[in-house]
Amino acid sequence: MARDNQRSYNRDSEYKEKVVNIARVTKVVKGGKKMGFRAVVVVGDMKTKVGLGIGKAAEVSAAIRKGVESGKKGLIEVALYSGTIPHDVIGSFSASTVVLRPAPKGTGVIAGGAVRTILELAGLKNIVAKSIGSANPINAARATLSALGSLKKLDVLTAQRGKEPKVSYVET
Numbered sequence: 001m002a003r004d005n006q007r008s009y010n011r012d013s014e015y016k017e018k019v020v021n022i023a024r025v026t027k028v029v030k031g032g033k034k035m036g037f038r039a040v041v042v043v044g045d046m047k048t049k050v051g052l053g054i055g056k057a058a059e060v061s062a063a064i065r066k067g068v069e070s071g072k073k074g075l076i077e078v079a080l081y082s083g084t085i086p087h088d089v090i091g092s093f094s095a096s097t098v099v100l101r102p103a104p105k106g107t108g109v110i111a112g113g114a115v116r117t118i119l120e121l122a123g124l125k126n127i128v129a130k131s132i133g134s135a136n137p138i139n140a141a142r143a144t145l146s147a148l149g150s151l152k153k154l155d156v157l158t159a160q161r162g163k164e165p166k167v168s169y170v171e172t
Helices: 060-074 113-121 137-149 154-161
Strands: 014-028 032-044 049-057 089-093 096-102 127-133
Touching: 014 049, 014 060, 014 113, 032 060, 032 113, 032 137, 049 060, 049 127, 049 137, 089 137, 096 137, 113 127, 113 137, 127 137
Parallel strands: none
Antiparallel strands: 014 032, 032 049, 089 096, 096 127
């Protein structure tokens, strides 16, 4: 359902933007109901940086523009290793939980909805993701960003553990 609303907007050549969700919202005021739109946008450079932005406005295009600006302000850096992630990780936000696992070359991005969009714009080529709990696109996206933000690079893992971790998915 969320993938039907995805559109790509390329205003800046450095970052790609994808709209995950557009919702019509109302605010009840003294004179009646005031209509507006909420756009959930994912921004990424297809290498290591990705961010989530939410924009609200009276028009769809203005909401998307605000979402893109918000997403660029909140970019995070993802620790990649040969097109995948260095280790398993779990991220959660509210009632949504996302499990991310590294995958061998040729697997592709196995995920759905907002999780898939974030993983693709982060530059991941091979990964398996499982979304547990709420399928709300905003909460699933924030849970995915939480998981990606808690990834550690291999040299940091080696220093913490005192030995080299076994990595079974190496690109040759």
